Amino acid sequence: MQIGMIGLGKMGGNMAERLRRGGHEVIGYDRDPEVSDAASLEDLVERLQAPRVVWVMVPAGEPTRATITALGEVLSPGDLVIDGGNSHYKDDQKHAAELAEKGVGFVDVGVSGGVWGLENGYALMAGGDAENVQRLTPVFETLRPQGPDGFVHAGSIGAGHFAKMVHNGIEYGMMQAFAEGWELLEASDVVTDVPGAFASWRHGTVIRSWLLDLLVRALEQDPDLSELKGYAEDSGEGRWTVQAAVDHAVPLPAITAALYARFTSRQADSPSMKMIAALRNQFGGHAVTSAEGQS
Known part of the structure; x- marks a missing residue:
């Protein structure tokens, strides 16, 4: 053609x-x-x-x-x-x-x-x-x-982009799950080879996927992701997916949480977390300094 x-x-x-x-x-x-x-x-x-x-x-x-x-x-x-x-x-x-x-x-x-x-x-x-x-x-x-x-x-008309919108919403949730799993493994003092753990999941497991392949590739290039900032944009489809869920009364807790997690990534010093720290201090004496809150 x-x-x-x-x-x-x-x-x-x-x-x-x-x-x-x-x-x-x-x-x-x-x-x-x-x-x-x-x-x-x-x-x-x-x-x-x-x-x-x-x-x-x-x-x-x-x-x-x-x-x-x-x-x-x-x-x-x-x-x-x-x-x-x-x-x-x-x-x-x-x-x-x-x-x-x-x-x-x-x-x-x-x-x-x-x-x-x-x-x-x-x-x-x-x-x-x-x-x-x-x-x-x-x-x-x-x-x-x-x-x-x-x-x-x-x-x-519209069905192609609606399907792609939902695809991208699912992508948000999958990426968030991988990211949270990576953070937990990094925080553990039990697992000493975090990149190796992810690489071992690429074959024979139920979570093997192209996203997992890309995650392993990213860790090969930068094992502790020290060259990146913890900031993630949203391209719009995640918001549209959540709004469509509201319009159709369909619960999307995982995708919605993943979208909000991206919003959280843009806050160097989260205002809501400051209030949580203040409230914890009020009822339990859990004082946290500004510097500690940002660490």
């Missing part, structure tokens, strides 16, 4: 390269002229043969909204837009309706694979009309991992 790719960063650039390796013609556009094939969105559209397929891989929120609005002004009826970023599923429904007024189709695709996707393939979760999803089969077949799995037509 011929396809336009908007956004040639770590994900979009590698996806474009994997598609080229698979025999597709990819014309890329990026604000960085050093990596862009096209000079503008208009130039990109002019270089694509109708009916066109354009994959958008830019940050969620305003960058995606602005890009899709701009595409709606230059694309033609019968063209198809894919949003492969981490957009909110409700935004997908708005974007699909906006493009439908122009006769342009829309498919949302949750993409997982990170920087390893170029070689290993990407897990893809698509939402949209069956006809549009079917039209993109050659692209999906090239991007997904080898084997029977790695792709799902999850449902109607």
Whole structure:
């Protein structure tokens, strides 16, 4: 197929390269002229043969909204837009309706694979009309991992990003469990080879996983993680997952706790923990100095 790719960063650039390796013609556009094939969105559209397929891989929120609005002004009826970023599923429904007024189709695709996707393939979760999803089969077949799995037509518009949102929420919980286990092993005076303990779990155990492989790799590079700060951002999907759980009255205690743990990581001196220390001092005389509280 011929396809336009908007956004040639770590994900979009590698996806474009994997598609080229698979025999597709990819014309890329990026604000960085050093990596862009096209000079503008208009130039990109002019270089694509109708009916066109354009994959958008830019940050969620305003960058995606602005890009899709701009595409709606230059694309033609019968063209198809894919949003492969981490957009909110409700935004997908708005974007699909906006493009439908122009006769342009829309498919949302949750993409997982990170920087390893170029070689290993990407897990893809698509939402949209069956006809549009079917039209993109050659692209999906090239991007997904080898084997029977790695792709799902999850449902109607928004389903792809909803599935990816829940995937990322589960990822939060799994990462938090591994992190807590690592901290407990480090705190113990019984286990003297913490990296070795994690490495021993990579085969034959019920928690073996790619995340565990990456954890072992991180410990090989920095055994006590002394080169890192205890600070973790959240990219938005964890918050959306928790909010969706509230909307549907579904309890998510592990994922919610993992999200709040990331918020805690941003506090060098937690205000709530100061109050806990103050209360413990009031009822039990457990005095803790500021310096001790930060150690």
